[in-house]
Amino acid sequence: MSRQLRLSIYCAAIFLVALLGLPLCNFLAPDFMAQRIGGFTLTWLLLGVLFFPLVWIIAAFFIRKSIDLENAEIREVTARQESPSLHR
């Protein structure tokens, strides 16, 4: 549970830095965020288009790690059960 929670918090932290950092960038560096890239302003491109793939990457990473953790936990428990002397 604690390993899962740590993984969740780690992923949430990356996500929150991006999510809460973007308004702050808009606030502190308005001219930089307003530069044009292919017609878009930088901040529009980041929020309206590129934010979605970022979230997909975080989600895919989390799911892979989370399933790995779960399998590792199952292996540990079954290993303990197979050697009863170690099992309390």
Add this chain to the structure above:
Amino acid sequence: MKSRLVRNLPPCIAEAPPQHIPRVFTPLLFAAVDPWILACSSFTVLGTIVMGFWAAGRSRTASDFFVAGRGVSVGWNASAISGEYLSAASFMGVAGMVMSSGYDALWYPVCYACGYLFLLLFIAGPLRRFGAYTIPDFAEGRYDSPLFRRIAVVFVLFIGFFYTMPQMKGAGTTLAYIFQDITWFGRPGLPYPVGVVLVGAVITFNVALGGMKGITLVQAGQYWIKMFAIATPIFVLLSVYGGYGRQLQLNDSGASRAQIRSRETIRQALPAKAPTDATWLAPFGPLTTKAAKAAKLDAPTTRRYALLYTYSLIIALVCGTAGLPHILVRFYTNPDGVAAKRTTMWVMVLIGVFYVFPPIFGALGRNWMPELYNGLSGVKGTDGIVLRLPVILRERYGMLGSVLSGITCAGAFAAFMSTFSGLLVSMTGALAHDVYGRILRPNASAADRMRMFKWCALFIGLVAISLGTLVENFEINFMVGQAFAIAAASYFPLLFMSVWWRGMTTSGAATGMLGGGLCAVAAISLTSYTTFVSTMAGKFADRPMPDWLAWMKAHSLEAFWAAHPLQRILCEQPALWAVPLAIALMVVVSKLTARTIPTDIRMKMLVLHAPEKLGLKQEYIREHEGGH
């Protein structure tokens, strides 16, 4: 000319003498309606009803209804969750709000989609393992308290009604658009409330008669209708009028409007009510600075307040997604926790792809249909942009414009029908099952309960329709944001803390949820009341107000908000303080009542967090199977 004359007549004459009705009403009804738009819309409505009844006939038990026997594949399930999630706010509201408010409105689609990540990281897996159908089920199972269950039910109704209002606005706007050229009792166009009542009645009867339960197949189909309906017109429009980036490029402040050319079409001048190019394209525009502008604050303070507003909005949307009652149910249709996680991944992809499109409609609308700014939030306002925009293709490609407009109308019907039906089912379930079946008459027979389900559906439908007729001048997307804020302050803290903190007690959970949730409801009601009164008063600009409205106008808090912009922002977007308040209340009260921690808390935590393959999973549902 004639219609203008009719409009200027006193109401008693304009309301058409009896012999006048058949002549105007019957021959014009179909002649004036675009056949393509009518055909596409009717097809969606009938298709939804028929599919609903067909599927409802095949699922008999409570378990079938809620979780489709738990054997649904990841792809179907992800489509179904997405289909249920994409409401009128996503389909029509986001585009309308991007058109009216620009960049700031982009937070809505992004957070609607990204809120799912929070759900995935913290809530989806454990909740799936716990195996409770709904949040009230979870509340009861986690705390062994039927009383707490009833408290949780209250919020199903609160959030539900706040969420149905924008769906009704979507329905009213869509019908008013489809029938805009008919003559209704001597006045042009179908009035907004008539559309709300018509659509609301159809869906209510449909639900009351047992069609349109939360069937996976129907909801999955609805997703693909919506996706097709939003993407196809965009591809056509962008290929004719230039790409997404090109549309934004046209917003170059200072340039003379009439001379900007995109291919051979001249961009129309923006009406006076439209925000200027600079405020529209840049962050901290009209949406987030409204309160500060009304208080005439200086520019740096206005920007700081706008940043605060943005953060509060983000918290409301992200946490609210993770606490929406009608979404969580579907996680149980996954065979196991791993499938639940994979499903969430695919949901994020499906809705993420969808949410790229509505803002494009907003940008296109600003450039090519600026006249909608004049009806800013009413039926002829920006909320109708998704429906109306494809019509601009008519002048070049004739029928194609009508066909595409028909397609977006079909998508809009799919959007508000699926969401309204889903909400109606879950709210009726809460009322009939929890309030009637457990509180008022615990030993009612099954037949009594069935009958009660129908009456409750009619009652809730009626309330939702009445509320819907009042919100013509509210933006769809804004209202949904409010529902999210309430969910964020009540259900999200409950779920998050109950899943991860073993020290939570029943009193702590109940106090936090009630405290945060009710404060959010109260704060939101205050600002919505002011908006409502001022739009009502606006309708009486040229004639004397009735006494009750004059009284309300005098007590509408407008002067207070103008003097206190910060309070207004915090009331309009309460998540910034309401979510921490709820969590703080939970921690403090739980600490005070620490000796009432459930004795089997270790077991409960194991059920929530241990991998299912270890065989610890307790099917809570199986124990309570008779419950539904």
